[in-house]
Amino acid sequence: MEGKELQAYRVGLFRDAARFIKNERIPYFANVVTWKVFDAGHTLDEAMTDFDVMKECVVHFLDNYPCDGLMDTGIRNQFNVTETFGSQGYYYYDKECVGIKDHATCTVDTLMDYIADEDRYVWEKVLPEKYGDEWYQKSKETWKKTFKAYMDYTMFIVKMGSLTGKTYGIPSLAPNNPMSGTISFAVEEMVANLLGIKQMSLAMRRNPEKLDEFIKAWDDKKIQPVIEKIKNGKGPNYKYCFDASVIMLSHNIMSPSQFERFYWPHLEELLKAYEEKDMNIRIFTEGSILRFADYFKDFKKGTLTFHIENDDPYEFREKLPNIAIMGGMTTAMMANATPDECVKYAEQLCNDLGKEGGFILSEGKMVSYRNDAKAENVKAVAEFMRDYRH
Amino acid sequence: MLDSEKLMEAMGDLDEDTVKETLDNVMAEGGSEAQAALAACQKGMDIVGKRFEEGEYFVGDLIYAGELMTDSVEILKDALAGGTGDGQQKTKMLLCTVQADLHDIGKNIVKAMLEANGFDVLDLGIDVAPEKVVEAVKANNIKIVALSGVLTLAIDSMKKTIEALKAAGLDCKVIIGGAPVSEEAMKITGADEWAYSPQKTVDTCRKWAEE
Known part of the structure; x- marks a missing residue:
């Protein structure tokens, strides 16, 4: 099999696993991000500013490590556009490291200005902070170069999607049309961009009413249209591995009462809408989610798949037997164990957690840095998963 | 007069208004109880730590507690610098x-x-x-x-x-x-x-x- 036929086969693997349906194979989703840059013999600063180098790294990975899905096709963390215009902003990177500084583009008092008119807010507040007050008066040459960089980036995204799909048969994880593919909640936007971790932590204590007001406005504008679309739609879309992908990070700073107030009501409403339409959702949970296990225990089996990072997969299965698991392989093992030990553990996970579906093998933590995994371990696990049959 | 127990509980509850009001009063009364107030705040932070261990508080609460403790020391600092310390070596x-x-x-x-x-x-x-x-x-x-x-x-x-x-x-x-x-x-x-x-x-x- 190759190309579209292989893509469709792999979509079936993921869908069956998510639905707790036994299939001849358990899929392997490579949660490999920037590690593939080092493995291809490059450094981050080379790959993140040069599309050709990044493409070479992705191709090198797919040529050497058989996988059914890939977290990043090289399109994350590209800095060409912002740097052409004149700043890295709140990102930093060097040969070995890439990161994002805790930053705030709003205060609790300006959150409602942002949601009222996002374009205006970005134009008047965010861009001056990032590029200076005279940002719009940059030279014609700079604007031309920036537009070109932006177009090049857009083309790169299209090309990589086509390359990974047509040549390697890697399916798309979830539909990517605005706000119905990857869905972001108000709390996630506040932690990631609008307030940052520190200001959000303080605001949950000092200004909870202001957060409530913003969260409601965000929900009305961004989440309710998605729910309407789901309710009026045809249900599952079998072109993709999942019908939606949700990323949860901000719960890692919340106490149970804060989660109950700021996050859960909005998340629950969305998840229920998908459940009613018999659609399935992948939730990537950075950190740990088991503190909040009770909230998810009544969902219909096969609706939710949690990609777990720090949670133990066995404890997860015991507490949430209705939810499919993506994950299992720890960075500690991928980085320190032998290939035999890694394969033995992968086999154990498949036998214990995936005999009747409900399990997708993946690395829990994004494999990002040089020391996050040994190449021989990634290869051994990928090849084992390709060949493993029940 | 300082109610150490109440201050400790307020810090443990992360009740910023009560903590700051209490510390302002300590300073308004001359600061002679600044060291006792600091000790009460420190005991309150123990409560914060325990509640974190028990799962009632989480990371955001610890960030907030750190800010509150820093602000508390700032309020008391003139009195603490004035030699009202308990003489214990840190x-x-x-x-x-x-x-x-x-x-x-x-x-x-x-x-x-x-x-x-x-x-x-x-x-x-x-x-x-x-x-x-x-x-x-x-x-x-x-x-x-x-x-x-x-x-x-x-x-x-x-x-x-x-x-x-x-x-x-x-x-x-x-x-x-x-x-x-x-x-x-x-x-x-x-x-x-x-x-x-x-x-x-x-x-x-x-x-x-x-x-």
């Missing part, structure tokens, strides 16, 4: 995020918790090279070192730092903390202890300070 210790790692949120939470528990924390910041740690330990006669890191790269840096401390013949205890840290990482790096939670770091450092 244990000086070193804290940093190791080389090749730039994360500081966890480190700062731990720092606030340690300071609230009476440690004099020398914070070397982030991305700190082993030789800088060795230099600072020597110069300040430090016996307790806490190394923080979030990336897997940090494990290598922790190992190098601990090896450098041992090579320099420095007799100090080292605790490592952060996302990639585990019992296994402790063995790999040669650290004396490891911690996933700030409260465990505080408890371990307290125990070492008392030895």
Whole structure:
């Protein structure tokens, strides 16, 4: 099999696993991000500013490590556009490291200005902070170069999607049309961009009413249209591995009462809408989610798949037997164990957690840095998963 | 007159208004009870740590508690500097995020918790090279070192730092903390202890300070 036929086969693997349906194979989703840059013999600063180098790294990975899905096709963390215009902003990177500084583009008092008119807010507040007050008066040459960089980036995204799909048969994880593919909640936007971790932590204590007001406005504008679309739609879309992908990070700073107030009501409403339409959702949970296990225990089996990072997969299965698991392989093992030990553990996970579906093998933590995994371990696990049959 | 019990509870409840009002009153009355007020705040931080361990509070609450404790010391500082201290010697210790790692949120939470528990924390910041740690330990006669890191790269840096401390013949205890840290990482790096939670770091450092 190759190309579209292989893509469709792999979509079936993921869908069956998510639905707790036994299939001849358990899929392997490579949660490999920037590690593939080092493995291809490059450094981050080379790959993140040069599309050709990044493409070479992705191709090198797919040529050497058989996988059914890939977290990043090289399109994350590209800095060409912002740097052409004149700043890295709140990102930093060097040969070995890439990161994002805790930053705030709003205060609790300006959150409602942002949601009222996002374009205006970005134009008047965010861009001056990032590029200076005279940002719009940059030279014609700079604007031309920036537009070109932006177009090049857009083309790169299209090309990589086509390359990974047509040549390697890697399916798309979830539909990517605005706000119905990857869905972001108000709390996630506040932690990631609008307030940052520190200001959000303080605001949950000092200004909870202001957060409530913003969260409601965000929900009305961004989440309710998605729910309407789901309710009026045809249900599952079998072109993709999942019908939606949700990323949860901000719960890692919340106490149970804060989660109950700021996050859960909005998340629950969305998840229920998908459940009613018999659609399935992948939730990537950075950190740990088991503190909040009770909230998810009544969902219909096969609706939710949690990609777990720090949670133990066995404890997860015991507490949430209705939810499919993506994950299992720890960075500690991928980085320190032998290939035999890694394969033995992968086999154990498949036998214990995936005999009747409900399990997708993946690395829990994004494999990002040089020391996050040994190449021989990634290869051994990928090849084992390709060949493993029940 | 200061109600230490009420202040301690207010700090434990993260009731900012009551804490600050109480401390303002202490200062308005001349500051003679500043040390007792500080001690009550520190005990309140113990409650915060316990509630974190029990799952009632989480990371955001610890960040908020750190801010509240910093603000509290700021309110009391003139009276504390005026010699109203209890004369107890604080244990000086070193804290940093190791080389090749730039994360500081966890480190700062731990720092606030340690300071609230009476440690004099020398914070070397982030991305700190082993030789800088060795230099600072020597110069300040430090016996307790806490190394923080979030990336897997940090494990290598922790190992190098601990090896450098041992090579320099420095007799100090080292605790490592952060996302990639585990019992296994402790063995790999040669650290004396490891911690996933700030409260465990505080408890371990307290125990070492008392030895």
